[in-house]
Amino acid sequence: MQSDEVDEFVRTRLLPEHQSIARALRDLMSETAPGASEVISRGSPAWKGDKILAIISHSKTHLTLAFARGAEFDDAHGLLDGVGKTTRHIKIRKLDDLDREAVRDYIRQAVALDQAAVTP
Numbered sequence: 001m002q003s004d005e006v007d008e009f010v011r012t013r014l015l016p017e018h019q020s021i022a023r024a025l026r027d028l029m030s031e032t033a034p035g036a037s038e039v040i041s042r043g044s045p046a047w048k049g050d051k052i053l054a055i056i057s058h059s060k061t062h063l064t065l066a067f068a069r070g071a072e073f074d075d076a077h078g079l080l081d082g083v084g085k086t087t088r089h090i091k092i093r094k095l096d097d098l099d100r101e102a103v104r105d106y107i108r109q110a111v112a113l114d115q116a117a118v119t120p
Helices: 004-013 016-032 100-118
Strands: 037-041 044-048 052-058 063-067 088-092
Touching: 004 016, 004 037, 004 044, 016 037, 016 044, 016 052, 016 063, 016 100, 052 100, 063 100, 088 100
Parallel strands: none
Antiparallel strands: 037 044, 044 052, 052 063, 063 088
16 A cells, blocks of 8 residues: 655655656555555655565665565575675666566565564
8 A cells, every 4th residue: 555655755855767666666566565554664665564575765876675584585586686684675777677577576575474474
């Protein structure tokens, strides 16, 4: 479910060339993780199941979509970056660079890990 708070963030805080990327990511999350809540976490748009699934951060040159438990993913697409113990991310510079199928796969994995954490 998309939130007015995130609508406002996208409209007022992102560069125009990054707004279309954010819209596409929001649509992918809504489609692939319909039970996730869209929130602002740590000052950025994020999606939350039981815990944070993913968060968007922005810079002048790109958006970053970070998955909170991405280090546990099977990265069959080879797109995830990062070396920390938990988080992995992808950088998206333009809408044409967005690999929608890969992002759907990562979202599915994030949801599955989140649901497994709350299922006894």
